[in-house]
Amino acid sequence: PTDEELNFALKFARKPQFRFGLLVLLKSFQRLGYFPAIGDVPPSVIQHIQTASDLGAVTLPTYEESRTLYRHHQAIRERLGVSAWGDHGLRIAGEAMSTAAKVMDNPADLINVSIEELVRQRIELPAFSTLDRLSRRVRTLINGRFFADVMEKLSAVEREQLDALLEIGTSPQKKSLFFTLKQLPKRSSLEHLQDLLDHIVKLSDTVGADHHLRGIPYAKIKHFAAEAKVLDAAELKKFTPPKRYVLLLSLIHRARVQARDD
Numbered sequence: 001p002t003d004e005e006l007n008f009a010l011k012f013a014r015k016p017q018f019r020f021g022l023l024v025l026l027k028s029f030q031r032l033g034y035f036p037a038i039g040d041v042p043p044s045v046i047q048h049i050q051t052a053s054d055l056g057a058v059t060l061p062t063y064e065e066s067r068t069l070y071r072h073h074q075a076i077r078e079r080l081g082v083s084a085w086g087d088h089g090l091r092i093a094g095e096a097m098s099t100a101a102k103v104m105d106n107p108a109d110l111i112n113v114s115i116e117e118l119v120r121q122r123i124e125l126p127a128f129s130t131l132d133r134l135s136r137r138v139r140t141l142i143n144g145r146f147f148a149d150v151m152e153k154l155s156a157v158e159r160e161q162l163d164a165l166l167e168i169g170t171s172p173q174k175k176s177l178f179f180t181l182k183q184l185p186k187r188s189s190l191e192h193l194q195d196l197l198d199h200i201v202k203l204s205d206t207v208g209a210d211h212h213l214r215g216i217p218y219a220k221i222k223h224f225a226a227e228a229k230v231l232d233a234a235e236l237k238k239f240t241p242p243k244r245y246v247l248l249l250s251l252i253h254r255a256r257v258q259a260r261d262d
Contacts, residue, residue, distance in 0.1 A: 147242035224250035
C-alpha cells in the first residue's frame with residue numbers, strides 16, 4: 001500500500017484490525033478486479049501487507065457483521081472509481097460476448113473478452129460461474145442463428161444427402177461415408193498423388209457448396225469442422241438437424257480445402 005492508501009485506511013477505520021482488513025481488500029481488488037473472501041487471501045499476501053503497513057501484530061477481522069464488510073466494499077469501489085456488478089455489468093458482458101461469438105467459439109475466449117471489457121469500463125467482476133453460464137448462453141444463441149440460416153438454404157434433397165452420409169454402407173468394413181470423409185490420404189507426396197486426386201473427386205461429388213456456409217466466419221467453420229471430426233456418425237445423429245448439417249458441411253468444406261492444399 002502507498003502512503004495515500006495508508007492514510008485512506010487510517011481515516012476510514014479507527015481500529016487497527018479493520019484498517020488491516022480494509023487494506024487487504026483494497027490491494028486484493030486492485031489485483032483481481034473483485035473482492036475475494038477474506039479467508040481466501042494467501043498468507044504470504046497478508047503478511048506482506050501487514051509488514052508494509054507497519055501495523056504490528058494485528059489480526060484480520062472475520063467480518064461477522066455484513067454491514068462492516070459492505071461499507072468497506074463501497075469505500076473501495078468509490079476510491080477506485082469502480083461500479084458494482086449488476087444489470088449494467090451483465091449487459092456490457094453480454095454485448096462483448098455476442099460480438100466475439102460471431103468469430104470465436106471457445107467459451108474461455110468469450111469469457112476473456114468480457115473480462116477485458118468489464119475492466120476497461122471499470123465494472124467489478126462477477127463470480128466465474130456467472131460469466132461461464134453467460135458465455136454458453138450467448139454461444140448457443142449466436143450459433144443457433146448460423147444453424148437456422150444454413151437450414152433455410154438447404155433443399156429437402158440436400159438434407160437427405162447429408163443424412164445419408166451418416167448411414168452405414170454395404171461395404172465389408174461397415175463404415176459410413178462420413179467416416180470416409182474424415183480420412184485424408186496419407187502424405188501429400190507424388191506417390192500418393194492419385195489417392196489425393198481420387199479423394200478430391202469424391203469430395204466434389206459430395207453435397208455441400210460454398211454458398212451454404214456463406215456468412216459464417218472462417219474461424220467458426222474451422223471450429224465446427226474440428227467438432228465434427230472427433231464425433232462418429234451415431235453421435236452426430238443425436239444432434240438437431242440444423243446443427244448436424246452445419247457440422248457436416250463445415251467438415252466437407254475443410255476436407256476440400258485441405259485436399260486441394262495437399
